[in-house]
Amino acid sequence: MSQVFLARADVRGALLGLAAGLVIALGLPSLPGVGAGLSLRTLTVCAIYTLAAAGVGVLYGRLGLVSIMQIGLVAVGGWAALRIYHATHLPFEVVMILAAVVTAVVGVLVGLPALRLSGLSLAIVTLMVAGALEVLVTYAGFPNGGDGFLGRVSGGTLAVIMPRPALGQSDDDFFRYVAVAVVVVLALLRWLLMARPGRTWAAIRQGEAGAVSLGVNTVAHRLFALAVTSAATGVAGALLAASSGILDPASFKAQQSVLLFATVLIGGTFSLLGAVLGGLLFYGLPQLLSTIGLDGNLVFVVLGLGLVQAITTSQAGIAGQLGGLWRRLRQPRRPRRREVAA
Template sequence: MKQDFFSRTDVRGALVGLAVGLVLALGLPFLPGVGAGLALRTLTVCAIYALAAAGVGVLYGRLGLVSIMQIGLVAVGGWATLRIYHATHLPFEVVMVLAALVTAVVGVLVGLPALRLSGLSLAIVTLMVAGALEVLVTYAGFPNGGNGFLGRVSGGTLAVIMPRPGLGQSDDEFFRYVGVVVVVVLALLRWLLMVRPGRTWAAIRQGEAGAVSLGVNTVAHRLLALAVTSAVTGVAGALLAAGSGILDPASFKAQQSVLLFATVLIGGAFSLLGAVIGGLFFYGMPQLLSTVGLDGNLVFVVLGLGLVQAVTTAQAGIAGQLAELWRRLRPRLWPRPRREVTV
């Protein structure tokens, strides 16, 4: 059937995005002022949170599902990564895949009761899930080399720090490692959006009744979307754990999920570029405000104004505005030659 294939334009755009992403991932550390220190570490975390933002964007942009539990799933991915590593000492790449699978299972289990909800009801339920995950992570803590299921050290025993991947020991090497992983995961997600599952998700968003009349199993496709986005978010948690070797429950508050959803809307929920912009806003904006001597909590004011603008005048977000600007500039930069008409 036609919808099993995608156009040359889609393929060309995906390849261009892949090439640009790899160039940025490998080349940014060489830029003056970026190659070391706080700036590079901030960009690394921004790139990681772009994966969590991509999960939010796929659920909302393709299925119309308002999920506000992604930061909780990031914590699940980080917890699973630390626990699996301290229990098995497997290579990080294997641990990351296993943590993604664990997060996918958790995401499906906690989201299963809310699959038939939508809109505000779904947003409230997923926010409550985020709050529950925050409580669980705060109570259990993150594994740090101890025994038992929770993997916590007791008494005066020192915590064990999980080492970085072998290919990402220094800050610049780890940035490149994270960049390549993020680009590959986003490329796979882009491919999935172009083939049958992604197009079916778009059909469900356009009209669930119409999709059901065509024989689409909407529950199964929503479960697939939830599993995929949860796995992608689990990869983000694994990379966060790899960057610091240990995680703090205070970094995964439920309110952060609300902030992440807002940044996705500002960046653009209908494209993966919007997810990258959302990751920059989510983590980079507070760091920027703190660097210039302002209170990091002002990010709520800045993003609140940006959210109002995105909802009222630019529903495609910054990514949509950039795409529209490119469509206007492209004919001027590369005008097509006129074809001579012969009679």
């Protein structure tokens, strides 16, 4: 019975957290100094990269899989969204879903040969995949309204910009659009983590041999996790494409996947709050350093120190530390019992 109450409490806590995050996100554009210009656009991209960070966190935090190809999958999602829109001119919501499906298929196909690997071996393989995707995107470029499979314009023809969704034309409205999309995807991921798939993933992480002895098909469950996280990353790519209407291959270097993995470790891989913090650190911190006149590459030094601190002192990251603090604050203080004289 106590486990049922704990499960219900976890569900209520998750729902309250997602609702609070949505309310805060929808209200951010109205705050002074945030609702216009570079700061709002920076927060929009941070929110988009939260989905890629969530994919990293689910794979590592629940399955122990070190995936360092998420930025490459973001590029796949953006490429698919641009190509599908220029070929069909479908509503953006349909384009986004189709881009998520394409990215899920690509993620499964490129990750299938590495499913039996783990640890450093898997990290090296996925990093090589990220490098291969970087080369492909650099060679092919992103679709910009041209003909053919690649969709590239030639000669002196002007590139065609993909418009923003109808509900997100202005910067304020697009930020709210992104916030709703991110919360919906995070809610679906949270539901999966609390349902049977999440419990099975946790069992695989605890011990693959034990999970196999219980009849768990570890390969199928890993493929499902890879498909789900790749689809979420594909949504991020589609939203990123919609934010500017066109994408630059220089934004999807393989080293960015390493940086994203580091920020997720610092933020926390065992909760979706860690993914939010990871998105802020991944894109927001370099922008902040550049704004105050420092070299954006200093982010590698800052995050390197943060990664050492996270690994040595708090495996749960910043989100875990905040969660522990919140639980201590909510825990009622028990009054001291008075000693009764015999």
